Amino acid sequence: MSEDNKDKEQPQSQQPEGEIKEAGDKEAAAPEQAVDPEREAKLKAAAEARAARAAAKAAAESGEAAGTGEAKSAADPEKEAKLKAAAEARAARAAAKAAAEETPEEPKAPSPNQPRLDRAAALVRSELGETSVADAYINELNGDVPTLVIEPKQIRAAAELFKQHESLRCNYLRNVSGVDYETYMEVVYHLISLDTKEDYVLKVKADRETPSVDSVTPVWATANWNEREIYDLLGIDFPGHPDLRRIMMPDDWVGHPLRKDYEPLDPEV
Template identity: 65%
Template sequence: MRSDGKDEGKALTKAVAEGTAGVEGEAGGAGAAEAGGAAAAGEAVSGAGGAGEGAGEAVSGAGGAGEGAGEAVSGAGAPPVDAEREAKLKAAAEARAARAAAKAAEEAQAAEAPEEPKPPSPKQPQLDQAAALIRALVADDAVEEAYVNELNSDMPTLVIKNERWLQTAELMKSPKGLQCNYLRNLSGVDYETHLEVVYHFVSLETKLEYAVKVRTDREAPSVASVTPLWATANWNEREVYDLLGVTFHNHPDLRRIMMSDEWVGHPLRKDYEPLDSEV
């Protein structure tokens, strides 16, 4: 009776142990199964992420296609080229280039070619005749210089020696001389080395014109007055006296005409220094 009880206890203990081990094995199998499932789930999630990346690349590709479409739209918005206008601009540029080339060639040719002598002035015979007449009837040294002034319409110009000026003026007005019965203008010039009085004459009979220059020293400038011959010289000589200080001896009324009588100096002289800085 006691032996049977002991055996039953051992059997019961073994059964319990085996049951417990089976339970633990089932639990371990369940845990492993859960771990495997989690790993599989992770892989699935990773695969899903890869699919998301693929979708992103697809979206990026779609964006690239959108940019291409935008460029196509931008190109489509550019204004069309005006072929006729382009042709005119090209023709104008070619014409300018051709003119520039022709001008350069002409200048080069002119530089290489020897300069041709200028033809004599048509007024040269008039000048030569007047100079010869003065030398013959006044004095051989009366004419210091004779030339045609090209800058003044080829004006016949005579430079008369100061000491011979009054005799020359009488001859110029004389009917037997140059018949210059009209004094158009009288003026003065300061050349710093000397002063000059310039006369412009016209013959109302012959319609010929002459310019006459008379030089004088700057330190004591003096020229014979021609007011007794041409009354219009009166105020002109007074003006030259006033502004340049040239004395015209035998003038009937030589005094200042623009500046006051007490004015110091002559304003048109190049070395003039005003006493009043505000003037």
């Protein structure tokens, strides 16, 4: 290569030192300028967030938290609607209750068996005395059966009357049962006429400490084992019974198992 060519190429490959340094500074500054905008944006956003929190706190402390108030007002309509509905429901129930209390109940229609009850009670009173019937009512829980509560001393005479009188003819005793009501004992007689198919119930209340009711076995033979069972399990005596003894428990058994105050001697029983 000629010296002329070397002289011509040298200006193209060599630059002054100052220009090279300045170019390097510009290249180094370029990445910094590329990163700064993102950082500045983050810093600005953080500053704005802090300012917003500070403003909200200040507003809340001064009672002027607009954001909180708007959120509360947005939730209140649903809550208010529920409270209103509950109040209306309570008012409706109260109004219905008041209306029910103010409106008198319609009287119940008399039982179709009421005339039979009235006739039977009147007959017993006329034959055995006014005090012979302690109470008379229709048992609605037991098929509207006419029920008479007889004085204990009159039960034998009442049994004979119900069996023999032409208007009653209760010639079959279906069942006799005993009940311990804790303050008194009760014997219940279920009668029916096989001729008319009409039924009645007689009841007798007895003293709990020494319960005693005249036997009706002489009137209805079917009372025999029923009265023995009641004596065995409840301890009710039946004077006039032809053979009153235990029928279920052993003869040497102590106490009467169906009494409310019964305490077994054998804990395994």
